Amino acid sequence: MVAPGKFTPVQRNVSPQGPPTQMKGSSPAIPIFLAILYAAYLGLMILGPKFVSQLADELDPKISPFLRLVGAGVLFIVFAVIIVVNLLSKPKPSAPQPPRPGPQGVKGPGPKASAGPPPSKFKPITAKTPEKKEDPPKPQPKKVEDESAGSQVIIYPVEVEGGIFGDTYIGLSPKKVLKLRSMVVEPEYLS
Numbered sequence: 807m808v809a810p811g812k813f814t815p816v817q818r819n820v821s822p823q824g825p826p827t828q829m830k831g832s833s834p835a836i837p838i839f840l841a842i843l844y845a846a847y848l849g850l851m852i853l854g855p856k857f858v859s860q861l862a863d864e865l866d867p868k869i870s871p872f873l874r875l876v877g878a879g880v881l882f883i884v885f886a887v888i889i890v891v892n893l894l895s896k897p898k899p900s901a902p903q904p905p906r907p908g909p910q911g912v913k914g915p916g917p918k919a920s921a922g923p924p925p926s927k928f929k930p931i932t933a934k935t936p937e938k939k940e941d942p943p944k945p946q947p948k949k950v951e952d953e954s955a956g957s958q959v960i961i962y963p964v965e966v967e968g969g970i971f972g973d974t975y976i977g978l979s980p981k982k983v984l985k986l987r988s989m990v991v992e993p994e995y996l997s
Contacts, residue, residue: 836888836889836892837889837892837893840885840888840889841885843885844881844882844885847877847878847881848878851865851869851874851877851878852874852875852878855871855874957980957981957982957983958981958982958983959983959984959985960978960982960983960984960985961985961987962984962985962986962987963987966987966989967993968992968993968996969989969990969991969992969993969996970989970990970991970996971987971988971989971990972987972988972990973985973986973987973988974986974987974988
């Protein structure tokens with residue numbers, strides 16, 4: 807057993823937790839905006855005149871269909887270059903820095919405010935969790951059809967004529983069973 811008042815100090819390397827730092831110069835909105843702008847151009851200048859004759863009548867005298875296609879190609883190239891430059895110009899995330907020893911170490915800065923929680927000085931105690939005991943198997947409920955011959959069966963309705971009936975057995979007590987007869991098919995539909 808460990809003597810009271812003694813402990814084993816443990817220094818953990820605590821990595822700062824929290825949301826990732828926002829990279830400067832990166833804007834995910836630019837590629838999305840350019841894609842929406844290009845889709846709007848394609849819809850209005852290329853696909854629109856093919857499906858809406860009034861739009862074709864207004865655009866064809868001003869801008870020929872060939873020039874509209876050339877414009878779509880030029881826009882595609884320009885937007886693709888902008889998106890590639892935007893994606894390649896993102897600064898790479900910095901490599902994780904090795905942890906610095908705190909005030910107890912020989913080197914490193916003195917007590918400064920750190921982004922993460924302070925390292926713990928004590929070893930965590932883990933308690934053994936008791937194993938769950940399995941419940942004894944539950945007894946299977948008795949089926950009504952398996953009732954012994956000594957049980958009393960109550961039939962309702964007593965007299966039935968023609969048709970097809972379905973029987974439902976309902977246990978009322980350990981010795982009484984209700985046999986409920988329900989008509990499934992009327993006699994006029996049988997022949």
